[in-house]
Amino acid sequence: MLIWIFICFVIFNTISVLWKKRWLLYHAWKIPGPFSVPLVGSPFLLSATKDNFFDLIYGKLDSWRPVGKAWAGSQLYIATTRPTDVEKILTNCLNKSPFYEHFNDVMKDTLLTSKVSIWKEHRKMINPSFNSKILNSYHDTFVKYSSEMVNYLSDTEGEEQTNLLPVIWEKTLDVALATLTNVDPQVIKERRRMITVTVKFEEILIQRFHTFWLLIDFFWKLSNLHKEHKVVCQTVHAFVENILLQEYKSYDSEDINDDTIQSKQFLPNLTNLKRTKQITREEIMDETCLMLTAASETAAITINTIFTFLGIYSDIQERVYQELVSVLPNMENSPTQEEINRLDYLERVIKETLRLVPTIPFILRYVDEDIKCDPYVFPAGSNIVVPLVLLHKNPDVWPEPEKFDPDRFLSDEVAKRHRCSYIPFSFGARNCIGLRFGMMEVKIMVATILRNFKVRTVGMKSWKDIQWEYMVMLKVKNSRLRFEKRKF
Numbered sequence: 001m002l003i004w005i006f007i008c009f010v011i012f013n014t015i016s017v018l019w020k021k022r023w024l025l026y027h028a029w030k031i032p033g034p035f036s037v038p039l040v041g042s043p044f045l046l047s048a049t050k051d052n053f054f055d056l057i058y059g060k061l062d063s064w065r066p067v068g069k070a071w072a073g074s075q076l077y078i079a080t081t082r083p084t085d086v087e088k089i090l091t092n093c094l095n096k097s098p099f100y101e102h103f104n105d106v107m108k109d110t111l112l113t114s115k116v117s118i119w120k121e122h123r124k125m126i127n128p129s130f131n132s133k134i135l136n137s138y139h140d141t142f143v144k145y146s147s148e149m150v151n152y153l154s155d156t157e158g159e160e161q162t163n164l165l166p167v168i169w170e171k172t173l174d175v176a177l178a179t180l181t182n183v184d185p186q187v188i189k190e191r192r193r194m195i196t197v198t199v200k201f202e203e204i205l206i207q208r209f210h211t212f213w214l215l216i217d218f219f220w221k222l223s224n225l226h227k228e229h230k231v232v233c234q235t236v237h238a239f240v241e242n243i244l245l246q247e248y249k250s251y252d253s254e255d256i257n258d259d260t261i262q263s264k265q266f267l268p269n270l271t272n273l274k275r276t277k278q279i280t281r282e283e284i285m286d287e288t289c290l291m292l293t294a295a296s297e298t299a300a301i302t303i304n305t306i307f308t309f310l311g312i313y314s315d316i317q318e319r320v321y322q323e324l325v326s327v328l329p330n331m332e333n334s335p336t337q338e339e340i341n342r343l344d345y346l347e348r349v350i351k352e353t354l355r356l357v358p359t360i361p362f363i364l365r366y367v368d369e370d371i372k373c374d375p376y377v378f379p380a381g382s383n384i385v386v387p388l389v390l391l392h393k394n395p396d397v398w399p400e401p402e403k404f405d406p407d408r409f410l411s412d413e414v415a416k417r418h419r420c421s422y423i424p425f426s427f428g429a430r431n432c433i434g435l436r437f438g439m440m441e442v443k444i445m446v447a448t449i450l451r452n453f454k455v456r457t458v459g460m461k462s463w464k465d466i467q468w469e470y471m472v473m474l475k476v477k478n479s480r481l482r483f484e485k486r487k488f
């Protein structure tokens with residue numbers, strides 16, 4: 001008898017889920033994709049492991065161009081590489097896919113992860129911290145920490161750098177602390193540890209994502225991975241808590257003056273808004289956690305990838321160097337902002353690197369209302385994947401898409417392309433708030449280092465020899481660099 005009740009229960013539940021999702025099933029059916037069992041999943045996802053995850057997803061998406069779909073459990077994912085679809089999606093769908101909920105344990109209500117209603121309020125509060133006047137005032141800080149990188153490379157000259165990323169990351173974290181907060185980076189002793197646990201957090205997230213049973217909360221909470229995850233989250237919270245304490249301490253010692261009260265710098269600004277109860281302490285903690293990681297990790301990975309490309313393409317590096325010599329002839333002087341702005345070729349190199357290897361390779365959005373992208377409808381309730389990593393190599397837009405050619409970003413060439421054919425910082429209202437900050441920082445650090453050093457990669461002839469590691473962001477896995485001091 002009990003067995004029959006159970007069977008009836010399962011049948012009833014299945015029919016009710018199918019009925020609720022009928023709209024999704026109807027439209028999904030028309031979209032091509034690999035074999036998938038609707039509401040259960042695509043068998044190819046079961047073969048994903050930590051090491052093959054990126055290649056597997058990349059390969060599958062590539063074979064369904066320009067539009068394809070797959071089911072992961074009851075979640076429908078639709079991927080598109082058509083710039084017109086991308087513009088519609090990023091303009092109309094501001095809510096993030098449920099995938100971003102995986103970040104909730106360390107940063108819940110943040111710009112990156114929150115629902116539109118909270119995001120709108122926070123973005124309005126945080127936008128002024130990224131206006132031109134404030135960003136320009138960070139120029140000297142970018143230069144200072146770039147010079148520290150030069151010192152590090154001078155001290156280790158001749159050594160093969162097989163793990164440069166954490167070193168650059170520590171500098172970009174220092175930059176983030178020195179610009180976004182009032183805290184002296186030297187006071188925060190656990191910066192290296194924060195980097196290690198951030199990497200651990202991402203590894204756990206990816207491992208959980210491709211182990212389907214760990215996606216079920218019940219099994220996840222019983223797993224050893226969950227225990228490790230809890231320790232990681234506690235460490236991150238302690239780090240951010242310490243920063244807030246140091247920030248508030250700095251106000252005490254300065255006897256808050258009008259400048260501090262009116263400051264639009266990120267953390268002082270949010271602290272002021274807390275005084276008028278527009279934001280809570282928990283929200284500030286979460287936003288600070290996001291901002292410090294978003295600002296430091298993305299920039300460090302991008303810089304490391306640029307060095308790898310320039311180490312491989314020595315002719316392009318030479319052109320960058322000639323531009324540096326002509327714009328910054330005097331080594332004694334620090335570069336001014338006006339000089340940095342004149343480094344056009346270097347800027348094209350950065351853009352071309354982010355085309356071939358977007359540091360954030362996938363953007364996910366949630367569809368609240370049906371979106372028509374002929375001949376398909378992307379139905380309400382589905383998730384859209386914008387694979388930047390493929391969008392930027394769409395052969396209809398980019399001739400010889402696999403070739404590293406910075407001159408694709410000459411202004412005449414840019415004018416020929418759809419504005420959503422290249423979006424390493426995303427697009428629309430919910431794009432990267434740190435776009436200009438990031439570009440300035442990356443450009444100054446790469447310029448300062450390449451003015452002093454020649455970089456070479458060991459054992460790589462083409463960028464196809466680079467192996468990639470996908471941990472939410474796309475990193476060089478087999479990085480082997482050598483820096484040789486330039487003779488003057």
Ligand code: HEM
Pocket residue numbers: 111112113123290291294295296298299302358359360362363364424425426429430431432433434435437438439442
């Ligand atoms: C230099 C390399 C950078 C790249 C390639 C990059 C790329 C991106 C991308 C693609 C997104 C959209 C993510 C998504 O929707 O899933 C994003 C969002 C974001 N980025 Fe960046 N970013 C960079 C640097 C920065 C910096 C320097 C900061 C802060 C100073 C920053 C802060 C943020 C924040 C807060 C968001 C969420 C914005 C929102 O939803 O309102 N990023 N970034």
